[in-house]
Amino acid sequence: MNAQPIRFVHRGQITEVSGLPVTTTVLQWLREHAHHCGTKEGCAEGDCGACTVVVAELADPANARGSAVAVGPLHLRPVNACIRYLPTLHGKALLTVEDLQALAPGRGLHPVQQALVDCHGSQCGFCTPGFAMTLYASYERHLGAGTRPTRQQLADDLAGNLCRCTGYRPILDAGQAMFEAPAARLDAEPIAALLRQIAGQTPDPFVHAAANPAYPEAQGASRLDHFIAPRTLEGFATVRAERPDATLLAGATDIGLWTNKQFRDVGDLIYLGDVRELHAVEHDGALLRIGAAVPLEDAWAALVRHRPELREMALRFAGPPVRHAGTLGGNVANGSPIGDSAPVLLALDAVLLLQRGPALRRLPLADFYLDYMKNALQPGEFLRAIEVPLPGADMPETEALRLRAYKLSKRYDCDISAVSCGLALRLDAQGRVEHVRMAFGGMAAVVKRAAGAEAALLGKPWDEANVRKAMQALDADFHPLTDLRASSAYRQRVARNLLWRFWLETRLDAPLPSSLSSVWSGQLPALHAV
Amino acid sequence: MPFEDLHMNKPFDSLPTAPATGPEIADFARSGAHPWPESEWPALREGARVGVSPPHESAHLHVSGQATYTDDAPELQGTLHAALGLSPLAHGKLLGIDLDRLRAQPGVVGVFTAADIPAVNDCGPVVHDDPILADGELRYVGQPVFLVVATTPTLARRAAALAREVIQAEALPAVLTAREAHAQGRYVLPPMQLKRETAPGALEQAMASAPHQLTGSLSVGGQEQFYLEGQVAYAMPAENAGMRVLCSTQHPSEMQHVVAHMLGWMQHQVQVECRRMGGGFGGKESQSAQFACCAALAAHKLQRPVKLRLDRDDDFLITGRRHGFEYDYAVGFDDEGRILAYEVTLIANAGHSADLSGAVLTRAICHVDNAYWLPNVAIHGFVAKTNTQSNTAFRGFGGPQGALVTEFVLDAIARKLGHDALQVRRANFYGIGQNHHTPYGQGVTDNVITPLVDQLAQSADYSARRADIARFNAHSPVLKKGLALTPVKFGISFNVVHLNQAGALVHIYTDGSVLVNHGGTEMGQGLNTKVAQVVADELGLDFAAVRCTATDTHKVANTSATAASTGADLNGMAAQDAARTLRQRLAAFAAERYGGRPETVRFSGGMVHTGDVTLPFATLVQQAYVARVQLWSDGFYTTPDLHWDAKTLTGHPFYYFAYGAAVSEVLVDTLTGEWRLLRADLLHDAGNSLNPAIDIGQIEGAFIQGMGWLTLEELVWHPKTGLLLTHAPSTYKIPTANDCPPTFRTALFSNPNAQPTIHRSKAVGEPPLLLPFSVLLAIRDAISAVGDHRIDPPLRAPATPEVILDAIDAVRAAA
The missing domain is CATH 3.30.365.10 (Aldehyde oxidase/xanthine dehydrogenase, molybdopterin binding domain)
Incomplete structure (x- = not known):
């Protein structure tokens, strides 16, 4: 394979980088190599947001724009530079805090920055560049849509940015005040022209190779690692089949930590992020099909569009910079027992579309997880899409399906669940349970359905006595561990109580409104318009 | 600025006499038009510089990524990067470290242990019970045991991460909770008792005779500071056996002292500087010492600049926090x-x-x-x-x-x-x-x-x-x-009574601009902003005319930690003392030259008023310079009336x-x-x-x-x-x-x-x-x-x- 340099647009120019290990992060490149130190490292694991940058790419007319921020021909997304590998920037543009002033010529500071100053939104200032970039993405989004954010929307936008000094009130103030100054928007066209130029010169697949000094070989040379980014599904399937041992990379929101924190050897990388077909979100008839490279932000938005009950889970699933980088496919394939998507997808009877070479097969998600961090993927096989049966809103099954997704964690935002669950049920005309799915995360080595609790309900009236029986059955379904997030006893107890809450909210007589069943009910705005 | 043609060969009289900065409210802004709350307008019109709300002096730098933190300073050529190898045991006897294996790792330039410390292996701020690198005994999981120096931060960290494999140790029983230690009578210092009664025996009596009694227990956990900027120190060997250390610390003087102590040097050989921290909250008061020492040790041994910037996980594992x-x-x-x-x-x-x-x-x-x-x-x-x-x-x-x-x-x-x-x-x-x-x-x-x-x-x-x-x-x-x-x-x-002291230096330059240095450190709390306000108020200047600089042990000596909420109380007073000395000198000079009495000379809005004459502060300063008036001063403050047994x-x-x-x-x-x-x-x-x-x-x-x-x-x-x-x-x-x-x-x-x-x-x-x-x-x-x-x-x-x-x-x- 002929290796190419990484080329991306930075500070209004095409920047070319070669010779750095393929797992070099955008943040390492900015700080250690380009010496642009405005972007900060707070945690190097995508949890504090100090390194937030905005990545812009050319909009793909074939795919809906999802939840990216559209500015002219560009789509912008805030992401964490600390876990984003530099080669994934190839063909894209990188905007950092240093770029903001350039967007406000002659004014000194961009309206986002000026608002932060005016509202006393910085104290130590170390998190501030990250806040500025997240707010900048919100700024462009709302200017583009002609809307203004509510305080609640701003707080949700900032869920992935930690500040230890201010208590956030002045930052939220700044998020509203930034619209008071004359608008200063990104001039997208010059960037788009450069991106088209790079695209025109990029072969398919794009291959980058670099020595990795951490892995010396004989005669003092270092091992050569590859980053391979196909652009078509066919090309991707071929590369995957040829290199079953290479690491598949999408958002790097987990793999980034493997290299940053655990110093794991990931070897060659095959990148899904540039495969057009894998970015598709399609809804045909009764099926929502989410491509494996669709960012979490877009995937959740699509799910919530069909099932508004999932809003809370969508908002609490990581923070926006992680949701814009990470993928639903990655979350499913990764198979963490505490992943929050699997319980919801299991409750909805999701099916995985798997591919090896040209061969396709469908596997119910319920059969995918074999054991702790082990799944049914075969060598060379990859997850192509997730298919979620979601009948159109006008179809009777949709109305009848009672669905909830609950998440328990120490913090509302961006925290790994102690317990999460997806609960779904449909009653027949006599009020008996004719369909039931109760899937839990955090309760076992894999996310799985509560077979005993489901059986206790199936065919029975949806009443208090049967719910109590199902709650008891849960005790036999799961024997959770004690860990830093919760004790076994707490997990067991709240799993039962969540089932109880589900009944309280969906009982036939006098269901409890969410304002009286969830402390978060006042905290849920509509998702951003898609 | 109007004085760009200032040159020693030109007579001062030919210089423009407009103030360097005007009294207009909007002119404050270094960063744009700051919207002052309406409630502050009257005070601002009257020239108030305290009791009003200018933004943080670095706000415009924070928001634009231009505020320089320790890790952002341009690196000298040849800079190396360090990482710490940590104890895998809560308690153990250290038997050995496979140093050869560490030295053979890619990019590694040096590996150091307690044995390499030239003088004293201790960075305890009060009691000398705090080894910089473990020596003989492993005391907790995460204790630094060795220091790896490599060509890049990543390679240093990769090698240090081998700690579990290269440290040979024998595990000993560990005590992990305070209740357990208390039951065993294990304390770091003797117990403290305070009893106060209305009369001897009154406590027991009142307890017994009270209409109601309650007994119980409570537990509260500790708290990680979680300063967004992790611990970092950058040490650079300097000429004549000197060491310059940039360090994210609330206590530069103590860093200076422990580094000198560790190297067996005099304190004047070590310079520690901190422009700002990305948060401190107490976590960088004593505990930045370990990292200042490690960076300085490696820099001394290798005679190359060495930076030690902790990964967040290491920061959590190594450093302490709020006591549970x-x-x-x-x-x-x-x-x-x-x-x-x-x-x-x-x-x-x-x-x-x-x-x-x-x-x-x-x-x-x-x-x-x-x-x-x-x-x-x-x-x-x-x-x-x-x-x-x-x-x-x-x-x-x-x-x-x-x-x-x-x-x-x-x-x-x-x-x-x-x-x-x-x-x-x-x-x-x-x-x-x-x-x-x-x-x-x-x-x-x-x-x-x-x-x-x-x-x-x-x-x-x-x-x-x-x-x-x-x-x-x-x-x-x-x-x-x-x-x-x-x-x-x-x-x-x-x-501790003696810590309640502070010093400051205030310079007035010949264009009327003012530079303030004091012993406090800026960690986001706005100390520099407040001190600059105090000096601007004292000299009747606009905010933009006063600038604070990095805390530097070569400027103000023997400073206390910026801690106990005392930053503005102590350093504000010290800076005011220095500025007041300067104002009095200038007032005396103005009265002598233009008439009036020194005590009635007013400094306000960038102007000086004496008798019937009003002239720009900068003009008076230039004249005072020519008249050989000292235009810089120190200031000092001690809190009165304190005693403690x-x-x-x-x-x-x-x-x-x-x-x-x-x-x-x-x-x-x-x-x-x-x-x-x-x-x-x-x-x-x-x-x-x-x-x-x-x-x-x-x-x-x-x-x-x-x-x-x-x-x-x-x-x-x-x-x-x-x-x-x-x-x-x-x-x-x-x-x-x-x-x-x-x-x-x-x-x-x-x-x-x-x-x-x-x-x-x-x-x-x-x-x-x-x-x-x-x-x-x-x-x-x-x-x-x-x-x-x-x-x-x-x-x-x-x-x-x-x-x-x-x-x-x-x-x-x-x-």
Whole structure:
């Protein structure tokens, strides 16, 4: 394979980088190599947001724009530079805090920055560049849509940015005040022209190779690692089949930590992020099909569009910079027992579309997880899409399906669940349970359905006595561990109580409104318009 | 600027005489048109430079990524990067390290151990029990054992991560909890006892004869500082056996001293500099020393610049944090809830070494009273020695831990009597002129707690909301609301008398611009902004004319840590002293040249007024320069009237007290223990605030930070291995924007300091950290609603959902 340099647009120019290990992060490149130190490292694991940058790419007319921020021909997304590998920037543009002033010529500071100053939104200032970039993405989004954010929307936008000094009130103030100054928007066209130029010169697949000094070989040379980014599904399937041992990379929101924190050897990388077909979100008839490279932000938005009950889970699933980088496919394939998507997808009877070479097969998600961090993927096989049966809103099954997704964690935002669950049920005309799915995360080595609790309900009236029986059955379904997030006893107890809450909210007589069943009910705005 | 053609060959008279900066409000801005609150306009028009709210002096740099932190300074050629190899054992005997294997790792240039330290292997700030690198004994999981230096940070960290494989050690039994250490009598310092009685034997008598008694226990966890900028030091060998260290530290002088001590050098050989920190909160007071020493050791050994910037996980594993406390209490009280006798034991988890734990426990003991008269009281304090990170300063420095138990007890008293908790608190407040002596003997002479609480109870509509909440709870089966109002009284000054000193240097340059240097450090609290305001006020200059520079041990010597909330009190006074000396020299010069008396010369709006003459400050400065008037001065300040007897724990340790109170309302889910803060009202006493916006920022920030400590931020060590499992923001959760309550009202209480502090302001860094007691007790109130307020919920902190649900279930079981 002929290796190419990484080329991306930075500070209004095409920047070319070669010779750095393929797992070099955008943040390492900015700080250690380009010496642009405005972007900060707070945690190097995508949890504090100090390194937030905005990545812009050319909009793909074939795919809906999802939840990216559209500015002219560009789509912008805030992401964490600390876990984003530099080669994934190839063909894209990188905007950092240093770029903001350039967007406000002659004014000194961009309206986002000026608002932060005016509202006393910085104290130590170390998190501030990250806040500025997240707010900048919100700024462009709302200017583009002609809307203004509510305080609640701003707080949700900032869920992935930690500040230890201010208590956030002045930052939220700044998020509203930034619209008071004359608008200063990104001039997208010059960037788009450069991106088209790079695209025109990029072969398919794009291959980058670099020595990795951490892995010396004989005669003092270092091992050569590859980053391979196909652009078509066919090309991707071929590369995957040829290199079953290479690491598949999408958002790097987990793999980034493997290299940053655990110093794991990931070897060659095959990148899904540039495969057009894998970015598709399609809804045909009764099926929502989410491509494996669709960012979490877009995937959740699509799910919530069909099932508004999932809003809370969508908002609490990581923070926006992680949701814009990470993928639903990655979350499913990764198979963490505490992943929050699997319980919801299991409750909805999701099916995985798997591919090896040209061969396709469908596997119910319920059969995918074999054991702790082990799944049914075969060598060379990859997850192509997730298919979620979601009948159109006008179809009777949709109305009848009672669905909830609950998440328990120490913090509302961006925290790994102690317990999460997806609960779904449909009653027949006599009020008996004719369909039931109760899937839990955090309760076992894999996310799985509560077979005993489901059986206790199936065919029975949806009443208090049967719910109590199902709650008891849960005790036999799961024997959770004690860990830093919760004790076994707490997990067991709240799993039962969540089932109880589900009944309280969906009982036939006098269901409890969410304002009286969830402390978060006042905290849920509509998702951003898609 | 009008003086660009200034040249020594030109006569000064030909220079333009316009002021360098005008008096216009808008001209303040270095960063654009700052919208001043309308309430500040009249003061600004009159030339006020304090009591108004210019933004943080670095705000425009923060928002544009141009503020330089230690890791952002341009690196010298040949800079190497270090990482630390950490102990895998909570307790063990170090047998050996496979250094050859480490040296053979890619990119590694050097590996250093305790044996390489030229002089003293110690960085303990008070007691010399804190090895820089482990020597013989492994004391906790995460203790630095060796130092790897490599060509890149990644390669250094990869090699250091082999610690588990290259360290040979024999495991020894470890003590991981404070209760366990206390049971074994393992302490880092001797126990402390403070007893105060109305008459000999009165405590026991009052306890026995009190109409009501309660006993109980409480536990509160520690708290990670979570400064967003991790620990970092960058050491550069300098000529003539010198060392320059850039360090993110609250205590440059101590860094200078420990580095010199470690190398066996004189202090004048070491220069330590810190322009700003990305947060400190106490975590960079003593504990930046280990990293300054390690970077300097490697730089010295290799004679190359070496930077040590910790990865976040290593920062968590190596450094200590706020002390977790365990409490046992017994209290006797009357029918109104007045405390008659109170005995409390405080056990602080010190970790493996003393660090600042003695002072932390002392401050805890001095805050058990919080705002309350305790006629008969005994406080027993212990600093338990455990095989964990050595705990250290964190905003409040034991004060919050001392006061928390008493607030918890008052809450329990109110529930037992069926009274509103606020009524019981009021019954116990310190009096004016009577019932006003603290257990440690200092009189509370500036007490404003009653009017402050009255004002807040009214503005926050406490009584009506109490009734609303009762109605809501009566009709809500799953969700319950709770409300609490808690007060704060917090003593200001270092408990160690000699630390209450500060120095400053003020330079006036010939164009009239002013440069200020002082011994305090900027960690986001706005110290430099406030000090610059003080100097601008003193010299009648615009804000832009005054600039603060990096803290540097080569400028102001022998500085105290920027800690104990004293930064502005001490350094503001020192800078004012220096500026006042300069003003007096200039006034004398002006009076002599233009007539008038020196004491009537006015400096205002960038102009100097003497007799009938008004001229620009810059013009006067140029003339004074030519007349050979000294245009720079030092300034010095010591806090008066302090004394403290560490043996008897009595004296007058605080110059004054700061006060505050908060009302919080929460909503709790009785099925899961989840909760949300619905509204918080804060009223805080910052004296005559130097900068109201900055002070409100401190108050709100402390409130959210303290709320995190009490509810969210849980530290979990593995019960067998002693490994800290909550080691990064993925597992250790600090508040986010969604934890900021939707209704958040903060106001400053109007109360000029009774003491002549800098412009009669009050310190504001730490006291408001106690305001979120109201959140914890509001949660307790909501839990209590489950049992119709008849059962005292056995809550502990942090009150995570699991802890809350445990308490709910306990109340249900007892109801």
